[in-house]
Amino acid sequence: xxxxxxxxxxxxxxxxxxxxxxxxxxxxxxxxxxxxxxxxxxxxxxxxxxxxxxxxxxxxxxxxxxxxxxxxxxxxxxxxxxxxxxxxxxxxxxxxxxxxxxxxxxxxxxxxxxxxxxxxxxxxxxxxxxxxxxxxxxxxxxxxxxxxxxxxxxxxxxxxxxxxxxxxxxxxxxxxxxxxxxxxxxxxxxxxxxxxxxxxxxxxxxxxxxxxxxxxxxxxxxxxxxxxxxxxxxxxxxxxxxxxxxxxxxxxxxxxxxxxxxxxxxxxxxxxxxxxxxxxxxxxxxxxxxxxxxxxxxxxxxxxxxxxxxxxxxxxxxxxxxxxxxxxxxxxxxxxxxxxxxxxxxxxxxxxxxxxxxxxxxxxxxxxxxxxxxxxxxxxxx
Amino acid sequence: xxxxxxxxxxxxxxxxxxxxxxxxxxxxxxxxxxxxxxxxxxxxxxxxxxxxxxxxxxxxxxxxxxxxxxxxxxxxxxxxxxxxxxxxxxxxxxxxxxxxxxxxxxxxxxxxxxxxxxxxxxxxxxxxxxxxxxxxxxxxxxxxxxxxxxxxxxxxxxxxxxxxxxxxxxxxxxxxxxxxxxxxxxxxxxx
Ligand SMILES: [Zn+2]
Ligand SMILES: [Zn+2]
Numbered sequence: 001x002x003x004x005x006x007x008x009x010x011x012x013x014x015x016x017x018x019x020x021x022x023x024x025x026x027x028x029x030x031x032x033x034x035x036x037x038x039x040x041x042x043x044x045x046x047x048x049x050x051x052x053x054x055x056x057x058x059x060x061x062x063x064x065x066x067x068x069x070x071x072x073x074x075x076x077x078x079x080x081x082x083x084x085x086x087x088x089x090x091x092x093x094x095x096x097x098x099x100x101x102x103x104x105x106x107x108x109x110x111x112x113x114x115x116x117x118x119x120x121x122x123x124x125x126x127x128x129x130x131x132x133x134x135x136x137x138x139x140x141x142x143x144x145x146x147x148x149x150x151x152x153x154x155x156x157x158x159x160x161x162x163x164x165x166x167x168x169x170x171x172x173x174x175x176x177x178x179x180x181x182x183x184x185x186x187x188x189x190x191x192x193x194x195x196x197x198x199x200x201x202x203x204x205x206x207x208x209x210x211x212x213x214x215x216x217x218x219x220x221x222x223x224x225x226x227x228x229x230x231x232x233x234x235x236x237x238x239x240x241x242x243x244x245x246x247x248x249x250x251x252x253x254x255x256x257x258x259x260x261x262x263x264x265x266x267x268x269x270x271x272x273x274x275x276x277x278x279x280x281x282x283x284x285x286x287x288x289x290x291x292x293x294x295x296x297x298x299x300x301x302x303x304x305x306x307x308x309x310x311x312x313x314x315x316x317x318x319x320x321x322x323x324x325x326x327x328x329x330x331x332x333x334x335x336x337x338x339x340x341x342x343x344x345x346x347x348x349x350x351x352x353x354x355x356x357x358x359x360x361x362x363x364x365x366x367x368x369x370x371x372x373x374x375x376x377x378x379x380x381x382x
Numbered sequence: 383x384x385x386x387x388x389x390x391x392x393x394x395x396x397x398x399x400x401x402x403x404x405x406x407x408x409x410x411x412x413x414x415x416x417x418x419x420x421x422x423x424x425x426x427x428x429x430x431x432x433x434x435x436x437x438x439x440x441x442x443x444x445x446x447x448x449x450x451x452x453x454x455x456x457x458x459x460x461x462x463x464x465x466x467x468x469x470x471x472x473x474x475x476x477x478x479x480x481x482x483x484x485x486x487x488x489x490x491x492x493x494x495x496x497x498x499x500x501x502x503x504x505x506x507x508x509x510x511x512x513x514x515x516x517x518x519x520x521x522x523x524x525x526x527x528x529x530x531x532x533x534x535x536x537x538x539x540x541x542x543x544x545x546x547x548x549x550x551x552x553x554x555x556x557x558x559x560x561x562x563x564x565x566x567x568x569x570x571x572x573x
Contacts, residue, residue: 008495008496008500024435024438051491100420110445111479126458126459126460127459142428177407246383263539266540303485337408340405
């Protein structure tokens with residue numbers, strides 16, 4: 001089969017790879033139809049995530065058709081059109097039994113500090129991902145869901161991570177009616193988080209980024225008020241002024257490890273890999289919420305230390321909430337919202353590339369060329 | 383103002399927001415949100431029909447964190463440990479996840495892994511190609527210049543580092559190879 005393969009930092013290629021096989025009785029093999037490249041794939045691509053091995057296929061956002069199922073699989077059969085949550089999880093461990101699917105203890109042999117994801121280094125379990133013609137999906141009775149007839153493949157694809165994560169991020173913000181919510185990052189997760197904040201009754205939603213074309217999307221897609229931090233001397237002071245010297249009630253970090261805005265933080269983290277991540281957005285979040293406010297962290301960071309302004313968080317009495325999203329927990333409600341017409345997830349998709357051109361897709365997305373917000377990889381026919 | 387007791391009113395009323403924003407307030411009740419409460423004990427909800435999953439056979443020895451009691455019942459088999467990078471990674475896996483050394487050694491092994499695979503690719507029919515594999519060709523057909531110039535982007539300030547990170551080691555490696563070659567040739571001539 002054809003599959004995207006990592007060759008070292010900033011280098012990937014498509015090659016002929018052995019077909020995945022059933023390695024456990026509850027595995028399924030999915031024939032991928034569409035996959036997406038995620039902002040967090042860029043951390044792998046840039047060589048920031050420890051134990052990212054040459055030969056791995058990335059991709060934790062994909063939809064496809066069931067090709068083969070293991071002996072104990074009951075809920076899927078070949079031919080089913082399915083969406084697969086980014087998390088791999090067993091459904092029965094202490095954490096899964098409590099709905100913490102992203103923290104499953106039975107799927108990541110390499111680390112206990114993280115659950116497992118498809119195609120996201122050995123630090124999260126060493127599973128090949130879905131930027132390939134076929135992919136092994138463990139616990140087929142637990143993770144994947146049949147895509148409802150009325151739902152478009154690309155909308156389903158957004159559910160596998162970006163939409164579910166953005167929506168989850170807004171929930172962790174514990175938004176109450178009339179709250180001012182500031183979202184750092186107008187990428188896919190930030191856009192969905194901003195949109196979701198309104199569902200929870202936010203009174204004001206502000207989105208911060210440095211890419212004007214993404215801020216434009218935040219205004220049109222997420223109805224948000226926007227600021228470009230490059231145009232502003234000090235974004236924290238600016239946010240205080242804009243909120244009657246209060247600060248926001250809730251801040252959502254939808255940026256993560258490669259945040260810009262502070263050259264030292266960015267270079268030590270993203271280029272020199274001396275930090276688990278550049279916490280520029282997180283530090284702005286800490287400083288720009290009001291005392292007693294809530295921070296929701298959706299951005300991904302690596303397992304080593306990052307220079308976070310913890311003293312401010314403590315002295316201000318902040319609540320910091322964070323996790324990898326348990327995608328499937330969000331699905332029933334999100335399906336209702338899509339069906340009701342409250343949002344159309346694939347409105348954020350800007351680019352579509354065939355699998356053979358995936359190296360270009362990564363570069364365009366990474367260098368933010370051509371107004372890129374979300375690239376989708378077209379792998380196979382429905 | 384925070385100097386007085388009351389919270390400021392948002393600029394728009396709920397009615398105005400509802401009219402302007404599709405779905406405003408549909409998840410208004412803080413208790414009726416999918417991830418609330420955080421932990422909800424409901425083992426039947428996941429579709430799992432086991433209490434502990436059947437174990438995936440370990441066909442090649444699989445590294446695991448020392449913080450795990452045993453190898454997890456299911457694990458990834460994407461890229462088993464091999465070569466020099468595999469040995470370095472095995473060392474890292476002896477350390478607890480609290481140790482920075484564990485992660486830094488793994489990052490070091492990642493660089494070794496890339497290099498041994500680059501070198502190995504030169505004796506295959508498909509050597510690594512830094513041009514096609516970096517996707518830089520898209521600079522020409524996806525508005526590489528106009529996407530950056532005059533856009534007030536914070537990241538453009540460090541984009542110049544990327545080619546150095548990617549191509550630098552190749553240039554240094556090629557330079558070293560040429561220097562060694564010249565030296566060997568000179569020695570051969572001087573005999
Ligand atoms: Zn993702
Ligand atoms: Zn589990």
